[in-house]
Structures are given as C-alpha cells and as structure tokens.
Amino acid sequence: xxxxxxxxxxFIQLAVVLAACRVVGRVARRLGxxxxxxxxxxxxLLGPSVLGLFEATRPFQHWLFPPESKVxxxxxxxxxxxxxxxxxxxxxxxxxxxxxxxxxxxxxxxxMVVPFLLGAGLAPLLIPLKGLFFAPSVQPWEAMLxxxxxxxxxxxxxxxxxxxxxxxxxxxxxxxxxxxxxxxDAAAWCILAVVLAxxxxxxxxxxxxxxxxxxxxxxxxTLGRRLLRxxxxxAHPDGTLPSPVLAGVLMLVMLGSWFTDAIGIYAVFGAFILxxxxxRGRLAEALTRQVEPFVTVFLLPTFFTYSGLNTRLDLxxxxxxxxxxxxxxxxxxxxxxVACWAAARMNGEDNPTALAVGTxxxxxxxxELIILNIGLDRRLITPQLFSIMVxxxxxxxxxATPLFEWVYRGKSRAAV
Amino acid sequence: xxxxxxxxxxFIQLAVVLAACRVVGRVARRLGxxxxxxxxxxxxLLGPSVLGLFEATRPFQHWLFPPESKVxxxxxxxxxxxxxxxxxxxxxxxxxxxxxxxxxxxxxxxxMVVPFLLGAGLAPLLIPLKGLFFAPSVQPWEAMLxxxxxxxxxxxxxxxxxxxxxxxxxxxxxxxxxxxxxxxDAAAWCILAVVLAxxxxxxxxxxxxxxxxxxxxxxxxTLGRRLLRxxxxxAHPDGTLPSPVLAGVLMLVMLGSWFTDAIGIYAVFGAFILxxxxxRGRLAEALTRQVEPFVTVFLLPTFFTYSGLNTRLDLxxxxxxxxxxxxxxxxxxxxxxVACWAAARMNGEDNPTALAVGTxxxxxxxxELIILNIGLDRRLITPQLFSIMVxxxxxxxxxATPLFEWVYRGKSRAAV
Numbered sequence: 036x037x038x039x040x041x042x043x044x045x046f047i048q049l050a051v052v053l054a055a056c057r058v059v060g061r062v063a064r065r066l067g068x069x070x071x072x073x074x075x076x077x078x079x080l081l082g083p084s085v086l087g088l089f090e091a092t093r094p095f096q097h098w099l100f101p102p103e104s105k106v107x108x109x110x111x112x113x114x115x116x117x118x119x120x121x122x123x124x125x126x127x128x129x130x131x132x133x134x135x136x137x138x139x140x141x142x143x144x145x146x147m148v149v150p151f152l153l154g155a156g157l158a159p160l161l162i163p164l165k166g167l168f169f170a171p172s173v174q175p176w177e178a179m180l181x182x183x184x185x186x187x188x189x190x191x192x193x194x195x196x197x198x199x200x201x202x203x204x205x206x207x208x209x210x211x212x213x214x215x216x217x218x219x220d221a222a223a224w225c226i227l228a229v230v231l232a233x234x235x236x237x238x239x240x241x242x243x244x245x246x247x248x249x250x251x252x253x254x255x256x257t258l259g260r261r262l263l264r265x266x267x268x269x270a271h272p273d274g275t276l277p278s279p280v281l282a283g284v285l286m287l288v289m290l291g292s293w294f295t296d297a298i299g300i301y302a303v304f305g306a307f308i309l310x311x312x313x314x315r316g317r318l319a320e321a322l323t324r325q326v327e328p329f330v331t332v333f334l335l336p337t338f339f340t341y342s343g344l345n346t347r348l349d350l351x352x353x354x355x356x357x358x359x360x361x362x363x364x365x366x367x368x369x370x371x372x373v374a375c376w377a378a379a380r381m382n383g384e385d386n387p388t389a390l391a392v393g394t395x396x397x398x399x400x401x402x403e404l405i406i407l408n409i410g411l412d413r414r415l416i417t418p419q420l421f422s423i424m425v426x427x428x429x430x431x432x433x434x435a436t437p438l439f440e441w442v443y444r445g446k447s448r449a450a451v
Numbered sequence: 452x453x454x455x456x457x458x459x460x461x462f463i464q465l466a467v468v469l470a471a472c473r474v475v476g477r478v479a480r481r482l483g484x485x486x487x488x489x490x491x492x493x494x495x496l497l498g499p500s501v502l503g504l505f506e507a508t509r510p511f512q513h514w515l516f517p518p519e520s521k522v523x524x525x526x527x528x529x530x531x532x533x534x535x536x537x538x539x540x541x542x543x544x545x546x547x548x549x550x551x552x553x554x555x556x557x558x559x560x561x562x563m564v565v566p567f568l569l570g571a572g573l574a575p576l577l578i579p580l581k582g583l584f585f586a587p588s589v590q591p592w593e594a595m596l597x598x599x600x601x602x603x604x605x606x607x608x609x610x611x612x613x614x615x616x617x618x619x620x621x622x623x624x625x626x627x628x629x630x631x632x633x634x635x636d637a638a639a640w641c642i643l644a645v646v647l648a649x650x651x652x653x654x655x656x657x658x659x660x661x662x663x664x665x666x667x668x669x670x671x672x673t674l675g676r677r678l679l680r681x682x683x684x685x686a687h688p689d690g691t692l693p694s695p696v697l698a699g700v701l702m703l704v705m706l707g708s709w710f711t712d713a714i715g716i717y718a719v720f721g722a723f724i725l726x727x728x729x730x731r732g733r734l735a736e737a738l739t740r741q742v743e744p745f746v747t748v749f750l751l752p753t754f755f756t757y758s759g760l761n762t763r764l765d766l767x768x769x770x771x772x773x774x775x776x777x778x779x780x781x782x783x784x785x786x787x788x789v790a791c792w793a794a795a796r797m798n799g800e801d802n803p804t805a806l807a808v809g810t811x812x813x814x815x816x817x818x819e820l821i822i823l824n825i826g827l828d829r830r831l832i833t834p835q836l837f838s839i840m841v842x843x844x845x846x847x848x849x850x851a852t853p854l855f856e857w858v859y860r861g862k863s864r865a866a867v
Contacts, residue, residue, distance in 0.1 A: 037828070042526040046709035046718065049530065053702035057695055106519070107526040110458040114465065114527075275740075279473055281748045286469035293462035302462065324691075328741045332697045412453070 078343015115334025124310020143215035145378035150370025154186030168420040184226035190400025247298035267314035398435035403428035494759015531750025540726020559631035561794035566786025570602030600642035606816025663714035683730035788813040814851035819844035
C-alpha cells in the first residue's frame with residue numbers, strides 16, 4: 036500500500052469507528068456502561084478477537100485495518116488523547132485538590148504501595164514456571180518490579196472521562212480521584228522506567244524519566260503558569276479565541292506531550308499538567324468550548340478503539356491460566372479498590388465517597404494495555420501473562436462504572 | 452522506528468509545524484500573502500529544499516521528518532483538508548450560485564477548455580525530447596491529455612480558503628469562484644482518470660471516476676439533502692450540538708471523503724458536496740462554530756505544509772529547462788487567468804470582479820502537486836517535467852493573492 040492508499044483507508048476506518056462507537060454506545064448505556072467502555076468494546080469487536088475471528092468477516096477486518104495503517108491510527112489516537120487530557124487539566128480544580136492534599140496523599144499512597152506489594156509478591160510464584168510468563172533472561176527482581184508496576188496502574192484517562200461525563204470535575208470527589216489517579220499513574224510509569232533501565236542496563240532511562248518528569252511538572256506549574264497568565268483574558272468578547280492564541284496553546288500541548296513521551300513518562304501527563312497551568316477564566320472556557328466537542332467526538336474514540344483493537348482474548352486457553360487470571364484479578368482489586376477505600380475511610384471520607392474513589396482507581400483501562408505492550412515488545416513478559424493481565428484490565432474496567440453508579444446513587448451530587 | 456516511536460515524533464512535528472506556520476504567517480502578511488501561502492512556504496522551508504539543503508540543518512530535518520512518518524502526516528492532512536472542505540461546503544451559498552448559473556458555466560467552461568487546449572498543444576513540442584519529459588512508453592495522446600489536465604487544475608482548497616479568509620463565502624463573487632473552481636477541478640480529475648485508464652489499459656478507472664462522481668453528487672444533493680433536513684434544528688438552545696449528531700455528521704464526512712477518494716476523484720469533492728447538502732440554519736452554524744477553529748488552526752496547516760514538504764525546487768537546473776518552465780507558466784496564465792477573465796467579462800461582470808475570479812482560478816496550489824505526484828508515481832512524467840510544473844504551480848499560487856488584493860481593493864466589498 037502506498038501512503039496515499041493508507042490515507043484513503045484511514046477515512047473509512049474513521050467512518051466505521053465513529054459509527055460503531057455510537058451503536059455500541061447505545062447498547063452499553065442500557066447495560067449501565069459509559070461511552071468510554073463502549074469505545075473500548077468497539078475496538079474489541081472490530082479487532083482480531085471478534086470481527087477477525089470468523090471466516091466470513093475476517094477478509095473485511097484485514098481490509099479495514101491493514102498493518103500499514105496501524106501507525107496512522109496510533110499516532111492520531113495519541114494526539115486525540117493528549118488533547119483530551121489537556122482539557123481535563125484545564126477543568127481540573129487545583130483549589131479543591133489542595134484542600135484535600137492529605138486525603139490525596141493517603142489514597143494515592145495506598146493505591147500505589149498495596150497493589151505494588153501484592154504484584155511484586157505474586158511474581159515469585161510465577162517465575163518458577165520457567166518461560167511461561169517471563170522471559171528466561173528476566174531477573175527475579177525485575178519480574179517483581181514489572182508485575183508490581185502493572186498492578187499499580189490506574190486508568191487515568193478513563194477515570195478522567197468518567198468524571199467529566201458525570202460532570203464531577205469541579206467536585207471534591209472529582210478532584211481527589213483525578214489527583215490520586217494522576218499521581219499513581221505517574222508513579223507506575225516511573226517504576227516501569229526503572230524496570231526498563233535495569234533490563235537494558237542503562238540507568239539513564241530511569242534518571243531521565245523521573246528527573247525529567249519532576250523538572251517538567253515544576254517548570255510548567257510555576258514558570259509556565261506565570262507566563263501563561265498573560266493569555267488569561269485573550270478571548271474575543273464573543274467567547275472565541277484569536278487564531279494565534281489557539282495555535283500557540285495547541286502548539287504547547289504538542290510540545291509538552293512530546294517531551295513527556297520522549298523522556299519515557301507518556302504524553303498524557305505532559306498534556307494534563309499543561310492544562311492545569313492554563314489560567315482559569317475566559318481562556319479556559321474558550322478552549323473547552325472550541326476544542327472539546329471535536330476532540331471528544333472525533334479524535335478520542337480512535338484511542339479507546341485502538342486499545343481494543345490490540346486486545347487478543349484467545350490466548351488464555353487452559354484451566355491453569357484461567358485460575359492464575361482469577362488470582363491476579365483478586366489481587367488487583369484487593370490492592371486498589373480495597374486499599375484506596377480503606378485509605379479514604381481512614382481520612383474521614385464517608386463510605387460512598389471512599390467506595391467511589393476506590394472503584395474509579397481500580398479501573399486499569401488501557402494504561403495497563405500500554406504498559407503491558409511495552410513489556411511484551413521488550414520481551415519482558417510472554418503473550419500468556421500479557422493476556423492474563425489484559426483480562427484483569429478488562430474486568431476491572433468493566434466493573435468500574437456499574438459499581439460507581441451503585442455506590443454513588445445513594446449519595447446526592449449536591450452533598451459531595 | 453516502531454509505530455510508537457513514530458507517534459512520539461508526530462507530536463514534535465505538529466509542534467514545529469504549528470509554530471513555524473505562525474512565524475512565517477506573520478512575515479507573509481507583511482508581504483501581502485495569506486496564511487495559506489505561509490503554510491505552503493513553511494513546508495518548503497521545513498522540507499528538503501531549505502532545511503534539508505544545508506549540511507548543518509540536514510540531520511535535524513531528517514530527524515524531524517523521517518520517511519516512516521510520511522504516511523501519518525499525509526493521512527492526518529487529508530482528514531484535515533476533507534473536514535475543511537466540508538465546512539466550506541456548509542458555508543457555500545447555492546442560492547447565489549444558482550442565480551449566476553450562466554456565469555459559472557461560462558467561467559468554468561473557459562477555465563477548462565482553454566488551458567486544456569494549451570496544455571495539450573504544448574505536449575507535442577515536448578514529446579520529441581525523448582524521455583526527458585515523458586516516459587518512453589507514454590502514447591502522444593496520453594501525454595496531451597495529461598498535460599492538458601494538469602493545466603486545467605484550479606487550487607480549489609486554496610481558492611476556498613482565500614474566499615473564507617476574506618469573508619467572501621456569502622457573496623456573489625465567492626459563490627461564482629467556488630462553483631467554477633469546484634467544477635474545473637472535478638473535470639481535471641475526470642480527465643486524469645481517463646489518462647490513467649488508458650495508461651493502465653483499464654476503462655473501469657474512467658467509468659468509475661466519472662460515473663461514480665456524478666452518482667455521488669446527485670444522490671447527496673437530492674436524497675442526502677432531504678434526509679439531512681431532519682437534523683436542521685437539532686442544535687441545543689445554547690448553540691452546541693448533541694454528541695450523536697456531531698458524530699453522525701463527521702462520520703458522513705469521512706464516508707463521503709472515502710468514497711470519492713476510492714473512485715478516483717479525490718476526497719475534497721466528497722466532503723465539499725456533503726457540506727453543500729447540510730441544511731442551513733442552526734445545524735450549519737453549530738458545525739461551523741464547533742469544528743472550524745480547531746480544524747483550521749490545528750489540522751489544516753498539516754495539509755498545506757505537507758505539499759510544501761514534498762516540493763523539490765532543485766531539479767530545474769539548465770537554461771533550457773528554465774525556458775520551458777517560462778513557456779509553461781505563460782501558457783498556464785493565458786489559459787486560466789485570461790480565459791476566465793474574458794469569459795466573466797463576456798457575461799457582463801465588471802472588470803474587477805472578472806479579474807478577481809480569473810486570478811483565483813489561476814492559482815494551482817497543491818491540487819496541481821497531487822495530480823503531478825500521481826503522474827510521477829505512475830511513471831507518466833519525469834522528475835524534470837514534474838519540477839517545471841511545480842514551479843508553474845508555485846508561481847501562479849504566489850501571484851494569486853497580491854493580484855487579487857490589487858484588483859479587489861478598487862472595489863468596495865459591499866458593492867460585490
């Protein structure tokens with residue numbers, strides 16, 4: 036396929052993805068699942084697990100998603116996700132977060148330490164099954180770190196989207212969950228950097244990720260925030276932004292996303308942190324109004340669909356593997372859901388809020404898939420362990436919204 | 452480079468392109484050139500002709516635009532262009548066009564027939580220079596058709612953008628130029644399909660393009676328009692669109708773009724014609740408000756920059772080639788600018804309007820580059836002829852806006 040052929044196919048891919056996401060979204064809503072889960076399911080349906088599984092539909096699946104187009108779909112989905120996370124940052128209420136700094140620290144700490152210990156503790160049980168779950172060249176402590184890190188993951192983009200969809204961005208619950216989710220996720224990426232640094236015998240990988248991440252966050256939130264303040268009132272009276280301002284802000288989002296990607300801690304943080312540094316007021320409102328509808332409706336579904344497209348559920352195929360998958364799932368829920376709930380309760384949150392936070396933190400979504408794909412690409416883990424972890428990610432993601440709705444329904448929104 | 456590496460690089464490409472387009476845009480405005488020309492120049496500056504020319508900057512150029520990322524940049528630029536042409540269609544005033552159907556027919560007819568005859572007449576002079584301009588396997592009449600078609604080209608997207616930037620979409624001049632430009636461009640694509648059909652010995656290429664194009668346009672403008680009418684008032688009272696409506700419309704844009712691309716007459720027509728079928732009123736206003744800023748500022752520059760990135764001005768390097776380039780350029784201007792001006796005058800338009808239309812029709816922009824790239828890819832023409840035609844395209848594009856401003860300044864906007 037020539038580049039032009041790929042670009043033509045990309046149009047029909049977008050058309051099919053947009054249409055399928057809407058149809059699946061309607062069905063999902065009846066089952067109590069949000070649009071974001073519908074988009075992940077759409078990916079699974081359009082991917083090798085369903086559309087590519089049957090003799091009759093496989094040629095269409097291969098025609099629709101040829102391997103040459105993978106890079107286009109991935110790149111566009113990353114841009115869409117970065118822009119979305121930037122907008123989440125723009126709506127993030129840091130005042131609410133700062134008022135609950137202790138709760139955030141406790142919840143994110145618990146949601147980091149407990150699942151990490153459980154994951155790291157599971158690794159020694161899996162290592163003896165030589166080569167079945169980890170590559171033979173992997174050191175035991177590397178296996179422990181990787182499994183620990185992949186248990187720590189919180190689906191920060193998904194958590195953010197559920198909070199935005201429910202209109203909770205400006206509430207204390209929303210601020211607490213967003214901040215704790217961001218911290219946990221950033222921590223998991225730093226642990227991953229340590230694993231990769233050790234696995235590739237290059238300490239710079241870890242130094243760059245952790246040092247660069249801290250440098251980026253502090254620079255953007257202090258110096259960046261001050262420099263951006265001048266743009267705060269630059270919207271036209273009719274609420275639209277002058278083109279140079281819009282272009283400048285979007286340019287910064289791309290730059291921040293690139294930087295955090297390049298140092299190894301993923302574009303979503305660069306974009307989210309930049310969003311937090313945007314001055315509140317007319318600029319923030321205009322950005323949300325002019326960018327959010329298109330990004331959410333058009334670009335973002337490609338990201339959630341892409342992760343579903345890369346999921347292969349057919350690799351977990353023996354009772355032993357299913358048993359291990361169950362153990363991993365229980366450990367994952369114990370580590371995140373229960374630990375975050377307990378931490379929030381200890382800090383004096385009421386039971387529904389604590390449960391809601393725990394539920395949201397528990398969803399792994401596709402951040403898990405990204406970290407797992409890195410492990411698979413670098414040959415740290417085998418396709419079997421990959422698929423087990425994918426099942427854990429899918430189940431924790433699917434249970435998030437119904438559980439959230441259930442605990443949250445008892446609590447009126449005004450009371451949060 | 453892995454797909455993930457390409458996606459990371461894509462962020463920095465977008466950041467550099469956005470920043471460079473703004474800086475070049477400021478300079479260009481002082482020279483009387485519009486933003487769209489600035490974006491094409493940005494591509495030339497960031498491409499092999501400038502940034503890639505010097506020893507010192509070449510490694511950076513190669514790092515910034517690795518060959519693997521070409522397909523991503525192209526695909527995104529096509530989507531951006533299709534969305535933009537859709538929005539141009541949404542703002543197109545078909546009532547103004549219908550009131551001037553005779554003028555449109557005359558201008559587009561003259562702008563089609565005269566340059567085609569001049570181009571076709573030039574071909575026999577170039578064919579004897581065996582292998583220098585046309586591949587030896589090319590039949591004389593194929594060479595004539597191809598050169599005729601590539602003279603016929605009007606930069607429909609660029610013409611549209613100048614008209615939108617000047618706020619002329621809703622004027623008689625705007626409607627006349629848009630309609631005539633669209634017709635000429637569509638005709639050029641149909642001629643190209645005939646050339647390719649003959650060159651590849653497959654009449655279906657031509658039948659599919661011409662028949663499919665007529666079928667698409669009539670279906671969308673009759674049945675499609677009727678079906679879309681129901682959505683006309685589906686905007687919320689605050690002027691925003693419900694997500695399903697926005698998703699549905701964008702899905703249709705992708706579908707129409709894919710269809711017209713797949714049959715061989717380029718996505719811009721599918722998107723533009725669909726835009727014309729969108730009912731005027733709240734839906735159209737909401738679409739413009741919610742989609743246009745992001746598409747124009749973020750996605751569209753990738754398209755104009757991409758075409759500049761692919762321009763190589765260093766291939767025209769002998770006096771003979773420069774002489775031929777000059778002859779081609781004169782023929783091109785005579786065929787488009789003079790012929791369209793004459794046709795408009797004959798139809799009773801005043802001199803400034805006739806000249807303005809002729810000037811806009813004369814710009815070849817990157818539609819020319821697309822058709823030339825196809826000729827080069829399929830080995831119809833040589834890199835020498837390719838570069839000569841590129842020079843013609845660049846010069847006719849650069850002269851469009853200053854000339855337009857000059858003839859147009861004499862005429863107050865209200866009077867058009």
